[in-house]
Structures are given as structure tokens and as C-alpha cells.
Amino acid sequence: MQSPAIAHRRFLNGDAAATTFPLFRLKPTPSIASPFSVRMSLREDAPSLAVVGVTGAVGQEFLSVLSDRNFPYRSIKMLASKRSAGKKYTFEDNEYVVEELTADSFKDVDIALFSAGGSISKEFGPIATNCGSVVVDNSSAFRMDDSVPLVIPEVNPDAMSHIRIGSGKGALIANPNCSTIICLMAATPLHRRAKVLRMVVSTYQAASGAGAAAMEELELQTREVLEGKRPTCKIFKQQVLSVLLLYAFNLFSHNAPVLPNGYNEEEMKLVKETRKIWNDKDIKVTATCIRVPVMRAHAESVNLQFASPLDEDEAREILKKAPGVVVIDDRASNHFPTPLEVSNKDDVAVGRIRRDESQDGNYGFIGYLCLWGPNTQGGCSKCCPDCRDVAVIQDISFCQVNLRWKNVWLEGEAEDVDSGC
Numbered sequence: 001m002q003s004p005a006i007a008h009r010r011f012l013n014g015d016a017a018a019t020t021f022p023l024f025r026l027k028p029t030p031s032i033a034s035p036f037s038v039r040m041s042l043r044e045d046a047p048s049l050a051v052v053g054v055t056g057a058v059g060q061e062f063l064s065v066l067s068d069r070n071f072p073y074r075s076i077k078m079l080a081s082k083r084s085a086g087k088k089y090t091f092e093d094n095e096y097v098v099e100e101l102t103a104d105s106f107k108d109v110d111i112a113l114f115s116a117g118g119s120i121s122k123e124f125g126p127i128a129t130n131c132g133s134v135v136v137d138n139s140s141a142f143r144m145d146d147s148v149p150l151v152i153p154e155v156n157p158d159a160m161s162h163i164r165i166g167s168g169k170g171a172l173i174a175n176p177n178c179s180t181i182i183c184l185m186a187a188t189p190l191h192r193r194a195k196v197l198r199m200v201v202s203t204y205q206a207a208s209g210a211g212a213a214a215m216e217e218l219e220l221q222t223r224e225v226l227e228g229k230r231p232t233c234k235i236f237k238q239q240v241l242s243v244l245l246l247y248a249f250n251l252f253s254h255n256a257p258v259l260p261n262g263y264n265e266e267e268m269k270l271v272k273e274t275r276k277i278w279n280d281k282d283i284k285v286t287a288t289c290i291r292v293p294v295m296r297a298h299a300e301s302v303n304l305q306f307a308s309p310l311d312e313d314e315a316r317e318i319l320k321k322a323p324g325v326v327v328i329d330d331r332a333s334n335h336f337p338t339p340l341e342v343s344n345k346d347d348v349a350v351g352r353i354r355r356d357e358s359q360d361g362n363y364g365f366i367g368y369l370c371l372w373g374p375n376t377q378g379g380c381s382k383c384c385p386d387c388r389d390v391a392v393i394q395d396i397s398f399c400q401v402n403l404r405w406k407n408v409w410l411e412g413e414a415e416d417v418d419s420g421c
């Protein structure tokens with residue numbers, strides 16, 4: 001049996017020889033470059049970037065999206081732990097050496113994309129902003145900090161409208177949890193029309209959300225089980241007793257720690273982050289998060305209760321027009337979103353759209369969402385030279401690389417600020 005290509009490896013294995021991008025591409029329809037298209041990503045007038053956690057699943061996805069979007073940059077620093085220092089990657093025909101992340105890493109860095117875990121963000125995020133970098137942080141470290149915007153570009157871009165890249169003034173932008181992003185990408189357009197009072201979410205989360213090691217373990221365990229071998233279990237453990245969990249051919253409650261109220265942290269992120277992003281402390285949200293043996297692309301069932309009636313057909317039309325959302329909802333052929341179908345696609349796919357018959361009138365709605373990784377809706381990361389919208393990277397699913405910073409880059413003159421670096 002041939003090994004399925006795991007896209008997170010596309011820049012990995014760079015130890016000895018430089019790795020050429022891309023090792024694996026899962027894009028169903030490879031784009032055919034127009035004879036007139038000119039790659040303009042590497043350019044002197046573009047921001048300098050740093051990717052913190054570049055060797056990880058999310059970091060690799062950052063690189064992939066930067067490349068796919070033709071994101072403009074004048075330089076990229078590839079940063080990871082001491083373990084990875086010295087690894088070489090080839091990205092867009094240039095060779096890079098992974099550097100150890102240190103307090104000196106952010107000199108002259110305009111945009112720092114962080115995906116090395118919460119503790120690294122807590123330690124190095126402020127260092128980077130003091131150096132004048134705009135940090136897009138994928139961890140949960142600053143999400144609930146009142147002074148830090150928690151942004152889904154399609155939902156609440158205004159929350160970061162005051163931030164300017166290249167101004168010399170650093171800033172932090174937090175990326176929501178992947179399950180929150182998926183849910184709100186679809187629920188927000190409906191919320192704007194009929195006001196959501198209550199939301200019940202059940203998730204089916206892929207291995208990718210747990211990092212590169214979990215993806216590798218799922219693949220390995222699957223092989224071992226099929227070959228009749230004892231499966232290797234290292235990644236997922238039960239809380240307290242540390243009993244190891246078999247992931248292949250199984251599913252279990254999300255591996256995030258369970259809190260005293262019985263919810264796990266992943267579930268409570270959905271609750272708290274929704275309130276912050278919608279700026280609505282009264283919104284009622286309840287969630288159940290489950291890890292399923294799918295390599296990538298999270299799925300969710302979302303049940304909404306509205307303040308005003310909303311007709312099913314109108315809901316479908318709203319979703320069809322929603323930025324970053326695609327409707328796959330063919331009842332006749334039982335064709336709805338699947339993780340495999342959305343893998344490597346940009347949009348949140350929504351299907352199973354139907355009135356909730358357990359609620360009176362048209363006040364209830366059920367949908368099923370599926371999403372993989374990068375989500376840029378009409379993002380200007382294509383970067384025509386006069387384009388003033390620049391993509392923003394944000395993390396969706398395991399990468400949630402959804403870079404759409406409205407009017408952040410190329411706006412205003414850089415101020416002469418002493419960054420202290």
C-alpha cells in the first residue's frame with residue numbers, strides 16, 4: 001500500500017540536504033501558471049517575516065500558504081528550537097537555515113508568525129512587539145487579553161484596524177482556536193441577519209490539530225493495526241492516570257484538559273472566544289469536542305437558535321454569499337462536506353443545512369461544517385503591486401493560516417521609532 005502523502009512534511013526532513021518545496025502537494029487541481037504571471041513575493045518593498053515554530057505542522061503550513069498566496073516578503077527568518085537549528089529548507093528557490101529562537105531574533109522583523117505553543121508566545125511575543133514586530137499568534141496565550149484583538153478577518157477585521165505593519169510600533173494579534181474560527185465563519189453571517197441566541201456545537205477534530213507528531217502517530221498506528229502489530233501509542237493519554245489512548249480506528253473526547261465544570265479547555269475556548277469575537281457576553285454557547293481519526297480538516301455540527309425567524313432557503317443564500325464559505329448541500333445525492341473533500345481548499349464548507357424541527361417556527365437551524373487549513377477569502381496575498389490589502393495569516397484547523405490584514409501593510413510612512421533592539 002502506498003503511503004498517503006502528508007502535506008505537513010513538505011518542508012520537513014531538512015537536516016542534511018536542503019529540502020525542496022514542495023515535497024508533497026495535495027492540491028486536487030494544481031494551478032497552471034499563466035505564461036504572463038510573474039512571481040512577485042520576494043521584493044525589497046515588502047515586509048520582513050519571521051516564522052516561529054517553522055518546523056512544526058502549523059509553521060510548515062505558514063510557508064505553504066505564503067507561497068500559495070504569493071505573499072510579499074523581503075526576507076524570511078525561519079525560527080524553531082535549538083533542536084532544529086542548522087536545518088536547511090529551500091523555500092521558493094532560496095535556501096534558508098533554521099535559527100534557534102532567541103531574544104535577538106526579531107530585529108528588523110515586520111511580521112512574526114508564531115506557532116510554537118503558548119509558553120513560547122508568552123515569552124517571546126512581547127519581545128517581538130518591543131522590537132516593532134506585528135505578531136500574529138496562533139496560540140491561546142493572549143486570546144482573552146483585553147488589549148489584544150482576537151481576529152477572524154472575515155468576521156471582525158475592525159478589531160485590528162489600528163495596527164500598521166512597518167510603523168515601528170509592534171502589536172499582537174491573536175488567532176482564535178480553530179474550532180471557533182470554523183464555527184464563526186459560518187455562524188456570523190446568519191447571526192448578523194437573525195441574531196444567534198444560543199449555539200450548540202459538536203466537533204469532530206482531526207489529528208492535524210494536535211500537531212505533526214499526532215499526525216505521524218495516526219499514520220503509524222493505522223499501519224500497525226492493519227499489519228496485526230502492537231500499535232505505538234505515545235501522544236494521547238488520559239488525564240491523571242496517563243493511560244495511553246489508541247487513536248487509529250477509535251475516537252475520544254478531545255485531549256485538552258478537563259476543567260472542574262466538566263467541559264474541557266477546547267470546549268470552553270469555543271464559548272469564551274465566541275463571546276469576545278462577537279462582542280456579546282450574553283451569547284449562549286455549549287460545545288462537545290471530540291478527536292476523530294481523520295488526518296486533517298476538522299468538522300463540526302452547529303445548531304443555532306435565533307432571536308428572529310430565518311427561513312432555511314434564506315440561510316442557504318446568506319451562506320452562499322458569505323466570504324470564505326462554500327455551500328456543499330446536495331440532499332438528492334447525499335453530497336455534503338467531508339474532510340477529504342475540503343483538504344487543501346481555502347473555504348469553510350457548509351452542508352446539511354436544515355431547519356431545526358425541535359424548535360418552533362424558523363427560529364432554529366442546523367448545519368454541518370468542514371474546514372481544512374488556510375482560509376483566505378479573496379485575499380490580496382496575490383499581491384498586485386498596487387494592492388493595499390495584504391493577506392493576514394491566521395490559523396484554521398491545524399494551521400488556520402488565514403492571512404488577511406486589511407490595509408495593514410503599505411499604509412502610512414514608517415515612523416522613526418527606536419525599537420530597542
Ligand SMILES: NC(=O)C1=CN([C@@H]2O[C@H](COP(=O)(O)OP(=O)(O)OC[C@H]3O[C@@H](n4cnc5c(N)ncnc54)[C@H](OP(=O)(O)O)[C@@H]3O)[C@@H](O)[C@H]2O)C=CC1
Nearest residue numbers: 053055056057058080081084115116117139177178211212
Ligand atoms: N489556532 C489554532 O487553532 C491552532 C494553534 N496551534 C498553535 O500552534 C502551536 C504549534 O502547533 P503545531 O505546529 O501543530 O505543533 P508541532 O508540534 O508540529 O510544532 C511545534 C513547533 O514549535 C517549535 N518549538 C517547540 N519548542 C520550542 C522552543 N523552545 N523554541 C522555539 N521553537 C520551539 C518546534 O520546533 P522544533 O521542531 O525545533 O522542536 C516546532 O517548530 C500549538 O502549540 C498551538 O499553540 C496549533 C493548532 C491549531
Ligand SMILES: N[C@@H](CC(=O)OP(=O)(O)O)C(=O)O
Nearest residue numbers: 138139140177178205209210
Ligand atoms: N484546536 C487544536 C488544538 C490547538 O492547538 O488549539 P489552540 O490553538 O486553542 O491551542 C486541536 O485540534 O486540538
